[in-house]
Amino acid sequence: MQQTQRTLVGVAEHRARVAALIPPTPVERRPVGDCLGLALATDLESPIALPPFDNSAMDGYAVRSVDVATAAPEAPVSLPVAEDIPAGRGDVPPLLPGTAHRIMTGAPVPSGADAVVPVESTDGGVSEVLVRAAARPGAHIRWAGEDVRTGEVVLPAGIGLGPAQLGLAAAVGADRLAVRRPLRVLVLSTGSELVEPGQPLRGGQIYESNGVMLASAVRAAGGTAELLRFVPDDVDAFHRALAPWLDRVDLVLTSGGVSAGAYEVVKEALSGRGVSFHKVAVQPGGPQGLGRYDGGVPVVTLPGNPVSSLVSFEVFVRPALRAAMGFAETERPRRRATLVESLRSVSGKRQYRRGRFDEAAEDTVTVAPVGGPGSHLLSALARANCLLEVPENTTDLPAGSEVTVWLLG
Structure with a gap:
């Protein structure tokens, strides 16, 4: 028993070995709309301020707050409406004292104005407006640079790009982003006893589930996955099935066939081909293997029991995949x-x-x-x-x- 314990590899050591096996993926510049779920490779600095100009937060009227200081429902202030300012207008004339400009949400606030009165606090007049509420200075104005300053890092390297991050990138004018390419993983499932779900089971057969589970786990971690199932328990068949993928993927991930019993086809096929096998001091998931197939593509082998397989992925593989793809957050919370x-x-x-x-x-x-x-x-x-x-x-x-x-x- 003591001898067995001494031969076990620690969890931290095996995690480090897997992480060292998988190098970072290349950096690509992709259109912003094609970056969902990827990790930003370099800091994104904003070349502009957000908002880029003072603009209205409401549909209403741009005014000088002093001109409407006494406005109340029972004592409205009447102002002539000198201009209409829709969103997108560039030639906005200044606001003269004692006048108002009708303004739409997002439109530039004219110079001279220091407040916007919402249309709900007026009679909605076109040539003349009755203002029924006072406005404090700055009311309903979005100030230039209030959200983002010019030159500010708006998205740091390593951040995962979700809808909000991509929206911000587009808002500061980025049409392409430098991102790490997703890791391409071949999930290989062996076993002559495995049957595709939906087909009838015969004696001694089980439905193949590890492949679907692990491929989904790879995709959920941010990678891409190809699923190669139903490779029979035959060494030559294993090598033939693997050969077409060796120059198309960044990692081969197998499940099953790595224990100490007979008919362990993964262990038999990969031993002597650059992949080593050992037991890790973890439960579930003791039998593990890793290496480079004939010195080339990285290979990580996981146990075949379904819980062992997915827990092993979570503990050993997922952090390494995330790190290789440039994510700053590699671990589960x-x-x-x-x-x-x-x-x-x-x-x-x-x-x-x-x-x-x-x-x-x-x-x-x-x-x-x-x-x-x-x-x-x-x-x-x-x-x-x-x-x-x-x-x-x-x-x-x-x-x-x-x-x-x-x-x-």
Whole structure:
């Protein structure tokens, strides 16, 4: 037993090995509209201010606040309307004392005006307007540079580009962005016992699920995934299936075939071809492998049990993928929570249990284990919203213990 423990690779060490295996993807300049979900490769500085000019936040009337200081519903102030200012007008004349300009939302505020009176506080007049409410200086005006200053870094390198970030990039005039290319991953699923979902099962067969699960996990992390399924348990067939993809992907990700038993086709096919195999001090997911296939494309092999496979992806692969694609945030958010029921773990291994995280309580953030530790209990993982991390040297956690959880989004 002691000898086995000494041969185990630590979780941190294996995470570092996987991260070192996958180099950064190239930087590309893409149209802003094609950058959703990617990571910005360089800081984006704004060449303009936002707003670029003082503009109206309301449909109404541009006025001098002093001219409407006494306005009230029972004592409206009458002002002649000298100009109409729609959004987009560039030749806006100045506002003279004792007059108003009818103005639309987003239109430039004329010089001389220091407030906008909403149309709801007037009679909506065209040639003359009755103003029924006073306006403080600056009311309903969006000042130039109020949001963004010229030269300001509006989006830092490493940020994930969602709708709001892309909207901001477009607002400051960026038509293309420097981004890291998504990592191209081949998800390879082996097993003569695997059957495509929707087909009838025969004795000894199971539906293939790991491929769909891992390919989805790659895409959710920001990469692209090709799924190669139903590779039979045959070494020659494995190599033939893999060969056409070697110069088309950045990473080969396999599941299954890496344990200590017979018919472990992935282990047999990749041993001696640049891929090494070992056991990691983690549960679930002990059998792992990694390397470069014949010195070329990186390969990461994951266990075949579905929970082991996805937990291994979360712990070891997802952070490395995110880092290679330039994301500043590579890790799942961590929180501390109070365990609502006791659980036991295995000595010498870091355990990741499925859990339900709940912060609805006013003063207490709690987590409850979902299902047991079995690596085949996929339904429990589907119900979980977090992974509950138990340190290597902890075997008993009573209810009420503080634990670390990884939030799964």
